[in-house]
Amino acid sequence: MTTGSGTAMTTMATTSTTDTGADVATDVATGAGAELMAAVRAGRHAEIPRLLEPLDPAARKALLGELKELRKEVRGWGWDRWRVQETVRRALWVAGAGCHSGAAAAAGWIGSRELTGWGESYGHLVLDVLEGRDTEWLGDLACRLAERPATAEEQYGLVHALVVRSGGPVPVSEGYVRGWTRTWTWAEGEPVDRLRADPHTPLLVPRVIELTETPEALAWPMGPAGEAPWPSALKALADEGILDRAALADACVSRLLRGGRPRDLRFPLALLQALGTTAKERRGRIADWLGMVADGPSPVAGYAQEVLGELALDGGLGTRELAEMSGAVLFRTEKKLVRAQLTLLGKVLRKDPGAAAELLPVITDAFGNEDTVIQERALALVGRHLADVEAGVRAELAGAVELLSPVHRTAAAELFGVSVPVAAAPYEEVLPPVPEPAPVAPAAETVAELVADLVALERHPYESLEEFERALDGVVRHAYHDRETLAAAVREAFAGSYRLESADHVTDGSHGVHTVLAALLGTVRPGKLDIARRRPGGTPSCAHQALTRTIDTRIWEAAWQVVSAAPVPFLLATPTLHTGAIEPMALVERLRVYRDAGVEPLPVDLAQALLRIRKADPSAAEAAGEAAALGTRAGGRLADWLTADEPLTPGLRLLSRSGTASGGGWWLADRLVMTVRERRVIREEFPEVFAWLGASLTDITRGCHQYHWSGLSPLWPGVLPDDRETLASWLLPSVAGGAEREERGAASVLTALAEADGPVGPATHLAVALGLGCRHAEDRLAAVDALLVLASRGELDPALLGTRLAELVADGTVKPNRLADAARTAAATGAYATVLAVLVELLPGLFGTERAVRGAGDVVAVAAECAERCGGRPGEIAGLARAADRPGSSQLVTQARRLRAALGSAADRVTSEVAETCQ
Incomplete structure (x- = not known):
């Protein structure tokens, strides 16, 4: 027992020690x-x-x-x-x-x-x-x-x-490969040395070529040589045998065939050009080169054209394949590619006249090119080899004469022995239908529908004036009837939204509807909103500030009333039409509801409603009477506003470059000066935030001397939808600054400006002129739409617009090639006479310079096409005869001759018609 007891005690001691160690470890x-x-x-x-x-x-x-x-x-x-x-x-x-x-x-x-x-x-x-x-x-x-x-x-x-x-x-995932390329691009040392030392280079380089979105740094020129380091480095490694040159070339061709954005194809194209192609590779990939030349971006198509051109001249490209290639290239819009293809076809036909029967019909595809010089070259090429084809082919070629510009049709008809095609019907100008104002849908009826609208607005909060105004009015309406239910729904839908948690926007500028929602949820103190809505307006430093501050103040006012003791049931200034305008009778009815409910209008909301009232509406006179009959101060103000005939349009001056207030400012926006005249109604009846419309006699230099961005800019046209010329005056700095800085979206407001109500004057025409010269195609298209809308409404002054364009081209603000593109787009809709009437005011300035302005020939070409199409006879154009008589074959001289011929033909037609009438 003693032994047993001892053993038990020893066991217990051991267990205790173990437990203690475990406890210590646990504690640690x-x-x-x-x-x-x-x-x-x-x-x-x-x-x-x-x-x-x-x-x-x-x-x-x-x-x-x-x-x-x-x-x-x-x-x-x-x-x-x-x-x-x-x-x-x-x-x-x-x-x-x-x-x-x-x-x-x-x-x-x-x-x-x-x-x-x-x-x-x-x-x-x-x-x-x-x-x-x-x-x-x-x-x-x-x-x-x-x-x-x-x-x-x-x-x-x-x-x-x-x-x-x-x-x-x-x-070899895309993310890993992109990280690898970025690491080696910016690491120290020469790229070729870094890539040579990396054992993963042979595996990852082919994956780099396959990337859908290629890192731009791979094709960036770096160093004193001005070449991209990656293509040259990979070429060196291929020469050393570290990389498989053929595999790299195959990967580049495959990537180019997949297509994509030009920026993503820059690297594989540069690498392929650095590697070069063997004769076997060129012949073995003819179908690939044909695909690139037909559908590839211009640089890719140009390279494929060079490869196929070498094959064609060496006999490695069949006539049928050359015809297929030519059909694809001559259909493209790049003049450089088309000219190069015509040159190639000329060389092939000189070597092999027997190919004319298959190639000449393809060449006639160039008869429809917009460039008459290319038409002339194609016609001359066909004429040189016409004797090499049979009568049936010549008849087929003659059918393409009508594709040519009128300036070449006579020569082509003589060449083919046919009569000159005659227009089947007299010219008729085609303009778009006058746009009708579309009604704005009412605010959402239920809280669920309103929240859905607010969530949709979250992604693009300011892109649509109509959606923004409906949402703002909807929040005010539902907060008036059941604030708690709306607040709960908003809190759930926008949980975690920083715009609803931060109050900074109250002092820095509103966040649109989110400011009102923040007030609804209590994350912005009413006192701050009250201070913001009462902030003095003063004289704005620039037009951007004037328009933005007006919108901000109205939003702050709406947010404040949501949490005030006396909220309003709805907003008076909510548009009834998509332009931002309000129909007179609708505002009268709103004021009647306010009167019956004992509600006083919000000052900024009422002022904005008056500026939006559509005075051109047929019911304006009747509405003025009913407004006066309401017996309220707001009704009286509406009646006075509808019957007043005092314009708000400011005076507009354009200073010379050397005469600006700042001592020689370069930017057009800095040279625009507006003179605001004192108007009693603005001083006495409108809140101070509208003082910029004319509360005092002030000269405001309207240019903004630095980049100025506002997220509220899409809402600017809604401030003055019934006073177009005043609106244009205050939008001009934004349009001018954006156009000169080549910003995307510089002319986005022009569509709303053209569809607004009110008179059209110098400011509107200057804004459209600036838009026609913008860098980005979508902005030029917006300006074209504005031009056509004004023309369809009978509000366009072609002479005034042409004069403005002449001034802008002369001082370099508008580049002729961009203007030519916009004018060609407008004319192609069927408005040839309208475009010609604008351009004839511009042409004397282009003809009068000692040295031809770059791109001037393109503008003259559009004018010539318009004259040929519409038969217009604008009268004598200063400098046209001198330009047409100059020696040489430059684009400007060639198109001046074409224009003179077109105007001469028009004059001959008019003389013939008069003679027939007299008989």
């Missing part, structure tokens, strides 16, 4: 875990690897729950704690990477953009906490991270290090 782990969590909460990410080291897998797994809870907590922090939030998330990122035991879960944590943010400055900390993991686990993690595009690119250094540690296969 608990203390280390607490210290780790404290470091994470403090954002001390650099300490995490040291604090994780003593923790075993079980302790680390136990910490995961706390880390996840902290992650949720941090996600809910406001924007006022963003700096702390960033450091804590970085610490969470490192700690969570070390605590996950599964590769899939670890990849999800490490790859979270919420935790990593941008860049890879802290990837080494993650590598430290993963020290000691087995290679298979690390390889699995690397593969999973490589399949996450953003992680693989932004955290390439981390993923690459994991690949190296694991010894596993190199990922």
